Amino acid sequence: MIERPEVGMWAGIGTLGALADDGRFLDALGIPSIWCGEQQEAMVAAGVLAATVTRAAIGTAIAQITRPPALLALGATTLQVLTDNRFRLGLGLGGAGVDRWMGIPSVRRAQRFIEYVRAFRACMRASRSHPVTFEGEFYQIRGYGVMTEHTAPTPPVWVAASGPLMLQAAGEVGDGVLLINMFPPAYFRNTARALVERGARRAGRHPSEIKIGFTRYVAVDSDRATARERMRSTLARSAMADYHQNVLTLAGYGREAAAIRGATEQGDVTAARAAVSDELLDAVALAGTADDVRRGIAAYAEIADLVLLHTANTGLTPAEGDAHNRAVAEAVAG
Numbered sequence: 125m126i127e128r129p130e131v132g133m134w135a136g137i138g139t140l141g142a143l144a145d146d147g148r149f150l151d152a153l154g155i156p157s158i159w160c161g162e163q164q165e166a167m168v169a170a171g172v173l174a175a176t177v178t179r180a181a182i183g184t185a186i187a188q189i190t191r192p193p194a195l196l197a198l199g200a201t202t203l204q205v206l207t208d209n210r211f212r213l214g215l216g217l218g219g220a221g222v223d224r225w226m227g228i229p230s231v232r233r234a235q236r237f238i239e240y241v242r243a244f245r246a247c248m249r250a251s252r253s254h255p256v257t258f259e260g261e262f263y264q265i266r267g268y269g270v271m272t273e274h275t276a277p278t279p280p281v282w283v284a285a286s287g288p289l290m291l292q293a294a295g296e297v298g299d300g301v302l303l304i305n306m307f308p309p310a311y312f313r314n315t316a317r318a319l320v321e322r323g324a325r326r327a328g329r330h331p332s333e334i335k336i337g338f339t340r341y342v343a344v345d346s347d348r349a350t351a352r353e354r355m356r357s358t359l360a361r362s363a364m365a366d367y368h369q370n371v372l373t374l375a376g377y378g379r380e381a382a383a384i385r386g387a388t389e390q391g392d393v394t395a396a397r398a399a400v401s402d403e404l405l406d407a408v409a410l411a412g413t414a415d416d417v418r419r420g421i422a423a424y425a426e427i428a429d430l431v432l433l434h435t436a437n438t439g440l441t442p443a444e445g446d447a448h449n450r451a452v453a454e455a456v457a458g
Contacts, residue, residue, distance in 0.1 A: 128422040131456050132157035132337075132432040134185065136449045138442065140164065140172050147173040149450065150180065153457040157181040159214065159432060162188060167199040174206035183212035185302060185339065185432060186284040189240045190218070190226045193258075194268045197247035204276030214302055215241065216284030219367060234289035236262045241281055241297040248278040282337060286371040291316050295323025300335035305434065306359070306368045307338065308407040309427060311375035317427075337430035343411040344452050353397075355411035358436035359404070360384050360396040372404075380404050411436070414455035421456065 133155050136146040143160065150158050158180045160169035166187040173182045182203065187196070196213075203211040217233050224230065243263040250256040255269035283298035285291045286307060294301035301320055303312060321331040341358050345351035362368055363384040372381040380399055387395035405411060410420040410433070424431050435452050437445035 128418075128425050128431075129428040130156050130430045131421060132159055132181075132183065132430055133449075133453060133456075134159050134161070134432070134434045135169075135173060136435075136446060137163045138446075140169070142446075143169055144172050144176040146446075146449065147177045147180075150453055151177045153453050155180055155453060155457060157183055157212065157430070157432075159183040159185040161185050161214075162218070167191075167196075167203070170203055170211070171206065174203050174211070177207075181210045181212055182207050183214050183282065185214040185282070186216035186218075187214065188216060188218035188222055189237060190222065190228065193240055193243035193263055194247045194265055196244055197250070198270065200244075200248065200279050201270065201276045204279060209277055209279075211279045212282060213279045214282040214284060216302075217290065219365065234293045237283075237290065238293050238297050239263055241283075244281075245278055248276075251275055280335075282335075285320075286367050287374075288319050291319035292323035292326070295320040295325075295329070295331065295334055296327040298334055300337055300429070302337045302339055302430075302432065304367060304371060305339045305341055305362060306408045307371055308375045308377070309338070309424070310407065311371070312336075312338075312427060315374070335429040336427060337432055338424060338428050339432045339434060341409045341411075341436045342417055342433045342452050342456075343409070343436040344414055344417055344448070344455050346413060348412045348416060351411045351413070351416075352405065354438065354440075355405055355409050355436050356397040356400040357438040359400045359409060360388065360393070361438055363400075364388055375407075377404050377407075409436070414451075417452070417455055 135143050135158055147158050166184045170182055170184050239260045239262050243258045246256045246258045247268055250268050250270055252269045255267045258265040280299035282300040282302045283294035284302045285294045286304045324331045343351040343355045369381045383399035384396050410417045421431050435449045
């Protein structure tokens with residue numbers, strides 16, 4: 125058994141210049157993988173990191189399947205070239221509102237996701253001399269050949285998942301599954317792992333082929349109580365998302381999730397924070413001293429290949445958030 129899983133970190137959210145600075149800092153500390161999401165355009169943000177990070181893997185957590193598969197393949201090829209094949213594609217559906225924003229029919233989303241990944245991989249195999257045609261229910265690609273001289277290996281696809289259908293989709297087409305921020309480990313052990321394995325077997329794959337990643341909010345402070353109160357603020361805000369409400373209900377924390385939503389909708393921030401019980405906080409987050417957080421990460425060794433950390437900066441100024449990001453990185457590096 126390994127001592128602990130790989131530790132990845134989100135680069136700080138801010139300007140693209142700040143993203144580059146944070147990437148350089150994390151890379152110099154030896155953080156194995158550095159990730160960005162759609163807080164900026166994910167592929168552009170990954171390109172900024174790819175141009176500044178020389179050792180760590182670069183990942184998207186997550187890019188949403190709103191780009192045409194061929195366009196995503198072109199971007200992934202470019203990032204593979206920039207990173208010497210260190211790019212990881214974290215891919216997901218996004219919230220229900222994303223389809224409306226992008227003008228995409230919000231039907232049979234998990235099935236569309238599975239076909240999207242297959243179409244993307246087909247496009248990654250294309251070349252000028254060997255164009256690709258893909259005929260699916262949702263995607264039809266005819267005669268796609270890459271528009272540059274570059275070709276690159278298909279990056280590993282990490283599937284963002286929370287509900288039963290996407291967990292099975294991760295097993296069917298993912299190289300890894302990224303379990304969302306408020307996904308309790310006990311729920312993975314007792315229920316979700318079997319869903320991932322069901323999807324893998326349906327596709328004729330062995331479940332061991334799929335790596336497991338947990339995304340975790342993290343707060344570090346020399347005073348344990350300060351870190352935990354900061355985490356309560358972050359979890360109370362995050363729990364408002366429909367997908368977090370759903371997974372918490374499935375995992376047995378429906379009462380807490382409903383209380384957080386009710387208090388927030390009433391404008392009672394104090395009550396929303398108080399609704400984040402110690403049990404819930406310990407189940408879905410890492411908060412405390414540096415030693416507490418390191419022990420918390422090590423506890424995932426038996427079930428996870430990756431723990432992807434997202435610093436809990438609710439209520440902090442940008443300067444305070446940057447300082448907290450770096451304190452977390454220094455606590456978990458090495």
